[in-house]
Amino acid sequence: MFTLPLSDDNPTERPAVITWAIIALCGVVFFWQLSLPPQGDRAAALSFGMVPSVLLGRAELAPGLALVPPWATLVTSMFLHGGWLHILGNMWFLWIFGDNVEDAMGRGRFTAFYLVCGAAAALTQALMAPESQMPMIGASGAIAGILGAYALLHPRANVRVLLVILLFVRLVNVPALVVLGLWFAVQLASAALVPGAAGGVAFWAHVGGFLCGLLLLPLFKRPGIPLFGLPRSQAFAVSGARLGRRGRVPTVLPHDGG
Numbered sequence: 001m002f003t004l005p006l007s008d009d010n011p012t013e014r015p016a017v018i019t020w021a022i023i024a025l026c027g028v029v030f031f032w033q034l035s036l037p038p039q040g041d042r043a044a045a046l047s048f049g050m051v052p053s054v055l056l057g058r059a060e061l062a063p064g065l066a067l068v069p070p071w072a073t074l075v076t077s078m079f080l081h082g083g084w085l086h087i088l089g090n091m092w093f094l095w096i097f098g099d100n101v102e103d104a105m106g107r108g109r110f111t112a113f114y115l116v117c118g119a120a121a122a123l124t125q126a127l128m129a130p131e132s133q134m135p136m137i138g139a140s141g142a143i144a145g146i147l148g149a150y151a152l153l154h155p156r157a158n159v160r161v162l163l164v165i166l167l168f169v170r171l172v173n174v175p176a177l178v179v180l181g182l183w184f185a186v187q188l189a190s191a192a193l194v195p196g197a198a199g200g201v202a203f204w205a206h207v208g209g210f211l212c213g214l215l216l217l218p219l220f221k222r223p224g225i226p227l228f229g230l231p232r233s234q235a236f237a238v239s240g241a242r243l244g245r246r247g248r249v250p251t252v253l254p255h256d257g258g
Helices: 017-035 038-048 070-079 084-105 107-128 140-153 176-193 203-220 232-245
Strands: 002-008 158-165 168-175
Touching (some): 002 084, 017 070, 017 084, 017 107, 038 070, 084 140, 107 140, 107 203, 140 176, 140 203, 158 176, 168 176, 176 203
Antiparallel strands (some): 002 158, 158 168
């Protein structure tokens, strides 16, 4: 079975400037990585990726690779990616879910929230695999924080999902809480079953980022933004229905079918 979220039915009030800026910045850094020879790309991953044993002081990089302090890699690591599928998958999820979280926080708070969740995700991975010398790169930990925030903000929003089971292909609407809850369950199960970052996926970073997003959302959202709210499209429809029942002008005028 294969599933892929394609979009949600949750419009925003303001353009998602920071979300698009993050996507653009990750794209610029990725094309810079592509311009490097293979040895240079590996060196960049070691220099700017988060290496758990280096971050925790159990190992050191060669002098020519130690371009930033180990603590700084908690941030720099989230702007590098390991290939086309890696960056496209991360940016796709950021594009679908990031705009609504940015809308609920405002641009400044959203920027801080994104960076804090990414750093917390990387630190979680380091603490769960402290001896690892494999550099962790990618925005998935920060984006996991966005998914956690979205699950609290809009659990009833519909997510359009491409569902493929053998030869059966269909587009279905699934509540966001189901999509994101299943995603988190898979990450948690994978983290428990796969040691460290075996297979190249830092599952504990996803778990840590998601939980960080859940915990920090109440502190970062704008005052007056409710938790567990309806998406704006459904809230508008409900509001219109109530106006109609009160005898005011309905949001949709009846027609005669002609």
